[in-house]
Amino acid sequence: xxxxxxxxxxxxxxxxxxxxxxxxxxxxxxxxxxxxxxxxxxxxxxxxxxxxxxxxxxxxxxxxxxxxxxxxxxxxxxxxxxxxxxxxxxxxxxxxxxxxxxxxxxxxxxxxxxxxxxxxxxxxxxxxxxxxxxxxxxxxxxxxxxxxxxxxxxxxxxxxxxxxxxxxxxxxxxxxxxxxxxxxxxxxxxxxxxxxxxxxxxxxxxxxxxxxxxxxxxxxxxxxxxxxxxxxxxxxxxxxxxxxxxxxxxxxxxxxxxxxxxxxxxxxxxxxxxxxxxxxxxxxxxxxxxxxxxxxxxxxxxxxxxxxxxxxxxxxxxxxxxxxxxxxxxxxxxxxxxxxxxxxxxxxxxxxxxxxxxxxxxxxxxxxxxxxxxxxxxxxxxxxxxxxxxxxxxxxxxxxxxxxxxxxxxxxxxxxxxxxxxxxxxxxxxxxxxxxxxxxxxxxxxxxxxxxxxxxxxxxxxxxxxxxxxxxxxxxxxxxxxxxxxxxxxxxxxxxxxxxxxxxxxxxxxxxxxxxxxxxxxxxxxxxxxxxx
Amino acid sequence: xxxxxxxxxxxxxxxxxxxxxxxxxxxxxxxxxxxxxxxxxxxxxxxxxxxxxxxxxxxxxxxxxxxxxxxxxxxxxxxxxxxxxxxxxxxxxxxxxxxxxxxxxxxxxxxxxxxxxxxxxxxxxxxxxxxxxxxxxxxxxxxxxxxxxxxxxxxxxxxxxxxxxxxxxxxxxxxxxxxxxxxxxxxxxxxxxxxxxxxxxxxxxxxxxxxxxxxxxxxxxxxxxxxxxxxxxxxxxxxxxxxxxxxxxxxxxx
Numbered sequence: 001x002x003x004x005x006x007x008x009x010x011x012x013x014x015x016x017x018x019x020x021x022x023x024x025x026x027x028x029x030x031x032x033x034x035x036x037x038x039x040x041x042x043x044x045x046x047x048x049x050x051x052x053x054x055x056x057x058x059x060x061x062x063x064x065x066x067x068x069x070x071x072x073x074x075x076x077x078x079x080x081x082x083x084x085x086x087x088x089x090x091x092x093x094x095x096x097x098x099x100x101x102x103x104x105x106x107x108x109x110x111x112x113x114x115x116x117x118x119x120x121x122x123x124x125x126x127x128x129x130x131x132x133x134x135x136x137x138x139x140x141x142x143x144x145x146x147x148x149x150x151x152x153x154x155x156x157x158x159x160x161x162x163x164x165x166x167x168x169x170x171x172x173x174x175x176x177x178x179x180x181x182x183x184x185x186x187x188x189x190x191x192x193x194x195x196x197x198x199x200x201x202x203x204x205x206x207x208x209x210x211x212x213x214x215x216x217x218x219x220x221x222x223x224x225x226x227x228x229x230x231x232x233x234x235x236x237x238x239x240x241x242x243x244x245x246x247x248x249x250x251x252x253x254x255x256x257x258x259x260x261x262x263x264x265x266x267x268x269x270x271x272x273x274x275x276x277x278x279x280x281x282x283x284x285x286x287x288x289x290x291x292x293x294x295x296x297x298x299x300x301x302x303x304x305x306x307x308x309x310x311x312x313x314x315x316x317x318x319x320x321x322x323x324x325x326x327x328x329x330x331x332x333x334x335x336x337x338x339x340x341x342x343x344x345x346x347x348x349x350x351x352x353x354x355x356x357x358x359x360x361x362x363x364x365x366x367x368x369x370x371x372x373x374x375x376x377x378x379x380x381x382x383x384x385x386x387x388x389x390x391x392x393x394x395x396x397x398x399x400x401x402x403x404x405x406x407x408x409x410x411x412x413x414x415x416x417x418x419x420x421x422x423x424x425x426x427x428x429x430x431x432x433x434x435x436x437x438x439x440x441x442x443x444x445x446x447x448x449x450x451x452x453x454x455x456x457x458x459x460x461x462x463x464x465x466x467x468x469x470x471x472x473x474x475x476x477x478x479x480x481x482x483x484x485x486x487x488x489x490x491x492x493x494x495x496x497x498x499x500x501x502x503x504x505x506x507x508x509x510x511x512x513x514x515x516x517x518x519x520x521x522x523x524x525x526x527x528x529x530x531x532x533x
Numbered sequence: 534x535x536x537x538x539x540x541x542x543x544x545x546x547x548x549x550x551x552x553x554x555x556x557x558x559x560x561x562x563x564x565x566x567x568x569x570x571x572x573x574x575x576x577x578x579x580x581x582x583x584x585x586x587x588x589x590x591x592x593x594x595x596x597x598x599x600x601x602x603x604x605x606x607x608x609x610x611x612x613x614x615x616x617x618x619x620x621x622x623x624x625x626x627x628x629x630x631x632x633x634x635x636x637x638x639x640x641x642x643x644x645x646x647x648x649x650x651x652x653x654x655x656x657x658x659x660x661x662x663x664x665x666x667x668x669x670x671x672x673x674x675x676x677x678x679x680x681x682x683x684x685x686x687x688x689x690x691x692x693x694x695x696x697x698x699x700x701x702x703x704x705x706x707x708x709x710x711x712x713x714x715x716x717x718x719x720x721x722x723x724x725x726x727x728x729x730x731x732x733x734x735x736x737x738x739x740x741x742x743x744x745x746x747x748x749x750x751x752x753x754x755x756x757x758x759x760x761x762x763x764x765x766x767x768x769x770x771x772x773x774x775x776x777x778x779x780x781x782x783x784x785x786x787x
Contacts, residue, residue, distance in 0.1 A: 011579030016589065017571040018564045024632040026640065028553070033623030039642055040548060045540040047629075047637050070729040070765060100540075123561040126628055127552040128641065135576055137554070139561070141631075 015134040016127075025141040026126050029100075029112065035148055042102050050097045050111065098144055109151070112144035153177060470498050470505060472512045476531060479518050483530035486513075540629070541638030549641030551628055554616065555648045559660065563595045563610055576616075587616040589649060608660055611651040619646045708742045716741055716749055721772075728775065729757070729765035 031037040070076075081088070098112035118124065124140035155163065155176070163176055170176065470493045478484055478492060489509060495502050518529040556564075564573045574591040596609045626643040651657050719739045723730065735750070736743055750756075754768045767773075 011577045011586075014576045014578070015572055016574050016576050018567055018573050019571050020567070020569060023634060024630040026628055026630045028643075029627040029629050029639075031625040031627075033625075035625075036623075037625045039542075039545040039625065039627050039639065042542060042545065045542060045639070047538060047540050071723075071727040071731065071734045122558060123556050125554045125556050125561075126640070127554050127647075128549065137564075137573075140553075 014129075016137055017130075017134055018125075018137045018139075022138065024138075026138045027141050028124070028143045030115075030143065030145050031110075032145075032147060037146075037148075044103055044107075046101045048099055049093060050099045051093070053096060054091050094142075098146070100146060109149040110146040111149050112146040115143040115145055118143040153181070155180065470500065470508050470512070472515060475509070475512045476516060479516065479529055479531040483521055483523065483528035485526050485528055489529075538636040541636065544638060544640040545627065545642060547641075550644035551641045552645045552647055553626065553628075553643045555646075557649060557651070559610060559664070560591070560614070560649060560651075563591065566595060567592075585618065587618060587647065589614040589616060608663065609656055610660065611654065611657045613652045614649045615652070616647040616649055619648075621646060705740075708736075708740050710742060710745050711739075713749065716746070717753070720749065720753065721768075724754075724768050724773065728773075729767050731765055735766065 095114055097114065098110075100110040100112060102108045102110070118140070119142075124143075125137040126140060127135045127137050130136055159180065163170070474493070475489065478489065484492075486509070490505065493500075493505055493509065495505055498505060500508065513529065516531065518531045521528045521530060567573045572592065573595060574589055577586075577588045577590070579586045579588075591610065591612050591614070593612075596612055621643055628640040628643065629637055630640050631637050716739055720735070723735070723738050730738075732743065732747065732750070735746055739746060750766050753772055754766045757765050757767060
């Protein structure tokens with residue numbers, strides 16, 4: 001060590017050595033400035049390689065030898081890889097990240113990832129000063145960037161995305177992780193109760209979130225829960241996206257239902273479709289509409305039917321019958337080709353395009369009788385509206401192939417029921433074509449119906465020109481199915497549809513009831529009639 | 534190597550400060566040529582008008598850009614290298630060393646960063662020019678040949694390996710049907726080793742004609758046409774008694 005004395009500068013010289021034979025490999029452990037890591041505070045540290053990537057590389061699960069193994073499997077696999085040019089990167093233990101644990105279990109954890117390209121163009125050396133004053137330079141073998149690992153719980157990617165979408169609404173950010181923790185607790189507890197709990201929690205969550213509009217969603221959800229399949233609530237009630245979907249669906253359904261109900265309730269605007277211009281080519285469009293609308297409401301109806309088995313069935317069926325009858329009546333009155341639309345209403349599962357109302361009669365009613373479960377949505381007033389507008393004036397007489405086929409298939413059943421249920425005008429003929437023609441003619445001109453038809457034992461054919469008749473048979477049917485009050489019965493045979501005045505209806509109904517002599521039962525302080533077959 | 538090694542924290546305890554110096558490649562190459570003792574040069578740390586100045590000067594013998602001892606006068610590695618010093622800033626950098634014998638130990642923390650820069654002069658420029666030329670050379674080279682290479686592939690009536698193959702086949706001869714029992718024994722011992730076999734492999738092992746072998750296999754085994762082990766034969770359940778590996782281990786230990 002020589003020192004040169006100089007007035008303004010003082011230099012000291014040191015020898016630099018680069019030791020040759022060290023077995024030690026020097027590496028840099030770099031921390032982020034913001035983490036404020038101070039190595040002097042460490043009392044204890046452990047470091048090991050993170051070998052978790054090894055499984056990705058060495059995934060040979062097939063047992064070697066004996067059971068389950070194939071002869072020459074390895075070679076075949078290798079050959080296959082070579083053929084396809086699959087190059088798997090070797091798992092190099094040297095390049096794996098480090099895991100550094102400081103101050104034991106409760107202390108910090110760091111993950112050190114190797115930085116690439118450090119030794120490519122320039123070499124780094126560590127200059128340390130030895131006790132003898134000389135410098136020793138060691139080459140740096142690798143550079144690892146150490147980052148602290150979070151011990152607290154974090155959101156997953158999906159959850160984070162979700163929260164991001166709600167960032168404008170959520171005020172209380174602390175609740176986010178709280179909810180998640182609570183959710184995780186439940187998940188561990190009981191799978192079945194999950195749905196309920198999550199429902200409750202959501203409510204809580206909904207309340208906790210300031211300004212969050214969840215409450216309304218939840219209400220909808222709760223309403224819908226009885227209607228929707230339970231799985232939608234139970235399965236993953238936790239994930240809000242699912243909830244959102246549900247609410248979306250629920251809302252849509254609700255709307256649909258509302259619209260359906262409203263449209264069904266609002267009585268047909270008979271004269272609405274009179275002056276409308278119609279495309280002759282519009283068949284497809286309406287038929288397209290129909291199935292679509294059919295499907296969602298069908299979906300809606302089916303679970304409903306399952307949940308509240310008999311009651312709803314009966315009700316809806318009766319409603320449906322009413323609708324049928326209503327439509328049939330309409331046709332007569334309007335003299336339009338609304339048979340088509342009625343047809344469509346009736347035969348949603350089959351085609352949407354049949355013309356003859358005659359067939360529709362039988363088929364519809366057979367359908368209703370036979371296929372009880374197939375709830376062709378009677379509430380789909382919307383479909384009717386659009387169909388009606390497009391249908392009126394559409395080709396009257398062309399028998400569509402579909403109707404023929406369906407009529408053929410149902411003819412056996414139809415013929416049986418024909419006697420009992422035949423309320424149509426025109427003579428009973430077997431050939432569909434003839435039937436249809438007859439219907440056409442009859443529909444074109446409001447013809448007094450039904451009397452000429454070989455009426456069944458029911459006998460009481462009312463002098464109505466509609467297809468809905470206040471017959472004993474009809475009343476019997478209703479009463480067999482469900483106990484009803486007189487009021488209900490009257491509702492079924494609405495004056496508009498039967499063509500009778502209210503007085504007449506009452507009289508006829510009274511006579512029928514006398515004849516049937518149904519049994520009485522008091523339900524809710526009201527006298528109900530019913531029949532047992 | 535080391536699973537969960539305790540890190541020797543002696544370096545940080547003593548607050549040993551080290552310098553991290555970035556050294557150009559050529560210089561480190563020269564350093565590699567140093568003698569056993571390892572002396573490569575000298576550092577002078579001086580204070581010039583208040584500023585700390587660090588210079589490194591390479592030993593004379595290492596300045597030659599050729600093998601040591603060979604005085605290649607054409608190019609010389611520059612001698613003087615002033616260091617540009619930086620402070621570490623906020624970033625904490627520690628140095629840890631890994632050795633096979635002693636495990637992992639923390640050597641110290643970096644207190645200064647430095648870059649070793651040569652003094653720029655003509656010599657250096659020449660050196661750099663050379664380096665650039667070297668690196669600009671493409672790794673692969675297309676070269677036009679004057680004459681076609683005739684040494685490698687010659688037209689041959691029958692290739693060597695093909696000839697050998699046919700000879701081998703001839704010597705082995707046709708596969709003869711052995712006794713049924715013998716074949717069964719062979720098959721059973723084969724299936725003891727592996728569960729699924731390809732028919733080709735079985736033919737290989739047993740040296741039996743395919744039809745005969747298939748016949749026997751149909752008797753004792755089933756053919757998997759679908760599933761994980763496609764188109765393989767395995768023994769029928771009643772003939773096999775495989776134990777899982779764990780069970781076998783247990784049996785061994787007990």
